[in-house]
Amino acid sequence: MSRPDYLNSKPAESRVDSVVLEQPQNSAITADGRKVLxxxxxxxxxxxxxxxxxxxxxxxxxxxxxGFILTLVGYFGLLFAVHKTKDSAMGILSVFALTGFMGYTLGPILSMYASIPGGSGIIMNALGTTGLIFFGMSGWVLSTGKDLSGWGKTLMVGIITAFVLSLGAFFFEIPALGLAVSALFVILMSGLIAYETSNILHGGETNYIMATVSLYVSLYNLFVSLLQIFGVLGSDE
Incomplete structure (x- = not known):
């Protein structure tokens, strides 16, 4: 006598199929993506x-x-140079020119904070928090393999909005707005770190020079924003 169909089924194969279906996020991560990363x-x-x-x-x-204006001119000019040379050896030199220029602009900012009471602690707290956010957001994406391509438009709109607000805070000298923009930049740059890491892993960004610039700018803006926030909090103590 033949057995019922449910006894003739192959549960092992069903379990294997279910496991495969439960891992769609990691399947899109390619070896090329890991190499670029x-x-x-x-x-x-x-x-x-x-x-x-x-x-x-x-x-x-x-x-x-x-100064604010010259910093913007230098940044966007060098960023344009990086974009034009990203597929050649000159791209490496352009990246170091851009990051060197940004390092030069950071020096006077650090000097200003170092000269105030508790300034060294503010700098170290901002640096440590920047590192924690970077490793936290990158580690989250690397461990889960999440595809965050849907974040792109939202982040772009947010960054443009924050940039316009920062111009308003600078030209109209509104400290409260400047502090709010810094907090907004912390959120946006944290998201951008995760987005760019995911973008690299899933093949959305295949040029490691442009990926480096994106992550560097995220870290720079994150660090400077945290400096301002911790500076204000430290001055209230």
Missing amino acids: RNTYMLLSMTLLFSAAVAGVSMAMNLPHP
Whole structure:
């Protein structure tokens, strides 16, 4: 006598199928994506060290800050150079030129905070928090394999909005607005770190030079925003 159909079924195969279906997020991560991420992290670490060295020299020489307008001109000019040379060896030089310039602009900012009571603690707290956020957001994406491509438009709109608000805070000298913009930038840059990491892993960004610039700018803005927030909180104590 033949057995009922449910006894003739193959539960082992069903279980295997269910396991495969439960892992759609990691399936899109390619070996090329991981290679781009490794190259990005390597170049990012070198540019961060170079930028920190330039900032240190800027502090030691007590160089003046170039100002808001000149900083924007220098940043966007060098960013354009990076974009034009991203597929050649000159792209590496352009990246170091950009990150070196940003390190120079950071030196006077650090000197200002170092000169106030408790300034060294503010700098270390901002630096430590920046590191925690970077490793936390990157680690979250790396461990889960999440595809965050849907975040792109939201982050872009948020960054443009925050940039416009920062211009208003600067030209109209509104400290409260400046502090709010800093808090907004902390949220946006944290999201951008996760988004860019996911974008690399899933093949959305295949050029490690541009990926390095994106992560560097996120870290720079995150650190400067945290400096302002901790500076205000420290002054209230």
